[in-house]
Amino acid sequence: MLDVTAQDAPLVQMSEIYKHFGGIHAVEGVSVDLYPGEVVGVLGHNGAGKSCLMRILSGAMLPSGGKIYVNGEAADLRSPQDAKHYGIETIYQTLALANHLDAAQNLFLGRELKTRFGNLDEARMHAEAQEALRQLNPNFKNLKDPVAKLSGGQRQVIAIARAIYFQAKVLIMDEPTAALGPSETAMVADLTLRLKNEGIGIFLISHDMHDVFDLCDRVMVMNKGRNVGSFRIEDVNKDDILSLIIKGTLPDGWTPRGASK
């Protein structure tokens, strides 16, 4: 991988990643890569280790073993700040919002805008947050409420807005539409494609097969912590993926299906 030209180097390459919690093997030697302008689906049953793998890339969790390369260079992601420096932004499954703070305060948490004197620039943060949130949901009005008072969907919109506001190069979306209604889900799908076309690489964790087939260029299926298959989306159909997710193997006699989706 190191001898290819920079242009072709994967944006992210995770190689032989392990994560153990005592006796629990959450991630077992998983390798996956991501190129600019593509959406890679990370699929698997509950507890398969998808979130753990992605949290390792977010710098939120230290791997027990394995290497991560960003733009072909080894990257040591020891904290979420490290990952953000590499342009890796994450929408966490848990959303990671501070309940007592409002939307703007959450959006800029850890990266507050400041005035000339180093004070918090609330006015600018509020205006920018309003703009960012309106793009995702034109109805978003209660910007000054603590996020504890907001609905699950509104909270999710804040988490998404935060990830895209800071111009990610790599975007990790861990079940980003779990709490969203259909119109918001469609909005996030549009957004995903727009970001992809801007050349951003996206890891998408989803249990929704429609989303997966509509948005992903490739899929990687995890089963009990292992990577049990990476495919171009044209080469598999829904039954193949379900078989991988549930049994960890492809159906008997499987051959690449080409573009016969």
Place this chain on the structure above:
Amino acid sequence: MSDNQSSTDMRLRPSGSGLRFLPSGSSLHRLSALLTLLLLIFAFSFTSPAFFTMNNGLTVLLQTSVIGLLAIGMTMVIITGGIDLSVGSVLALSGVVAGLTIKAGVPVLPAMGLGIVAGAFCGFLNGLVITKMRITPFVATLGMMMIARGVALQLTGAAPISRLGDMFGKLGNGSFFRVVEMQANGFPKVIFPGIPYPAVLLIVMALFGAFLLQRRQIGRHIFSVGSNEEAARLSGVNVDRTKIWAYTASGALAGLAGMVLMSRLVTVQPNEGVMYELDAIAASVIGGASLMGGVGSISGSMIGAFIIGVLRNGLNMAGTSAFIQQIIIGVVVIGAVYIDQVRNRN
């Protein structure tokens, strides 16, 4: 999904339209605390005529300044979701450090500075133990409470340090705008007792603390850590540094409170400040700080400190015994938190 479908539109409607001008949440709590304070002052003015006088007002201000200073730091720590049980002992140790330094021949001001630094260092150690050794704040600061008291008593042999000079008494006993008039009979008459230095110091520190909490990044991070530590970490907040900062500030303010208290006595008492941490916690909690973290304000805690100060002073004047005072303040603390919880449930 289909379940969400119907409710999404309803959920996304703007909330609170129309009733926005009413105070909500924490500001409502502060308002009710302020009303309580005014009611107390009103009631005590009736029970004892000497209560509502300029002199007594200044006395209350003076008495409350020590608890108030402690409560500023305590509030910051409580907002991070922690607690600082060591402030009473750290106050004493800081006084001892300052006293011994003066005895060693250092001028008063730098010696007092060193005392405050000693307090800040104790707080810094609290922060290190809590973040690096992962000991809960309750246990870590309980340990520091014993250690600091032990060091203070050991250094002095449990004896007070006196004869520290006039200068040492300035901070605790001096005042601005004091007006004294010489009378014809040769005796001085105090026309205006002046605004005590400790009261001015309290106001300055409270304003500064509120500024840090509300307008600076560190304040925002303190709230976020107490609100959801994991979210703060994932957002890129340096959680350990934020906590260490809060405990160091609490220690430094305990040191400053120690200077004020010892200066007022013009003596360093190594066994001063016992149980002050409880008054500081009570002030914060009455003022609306939540021990769960993420909620609290300096202004609320100042009102809380004055509620305690006015209660003590007023009950004293009404001749209530110290034991009954304890009981009443205990009931007030529980009542304040209970009312807040009932309100939050609705």
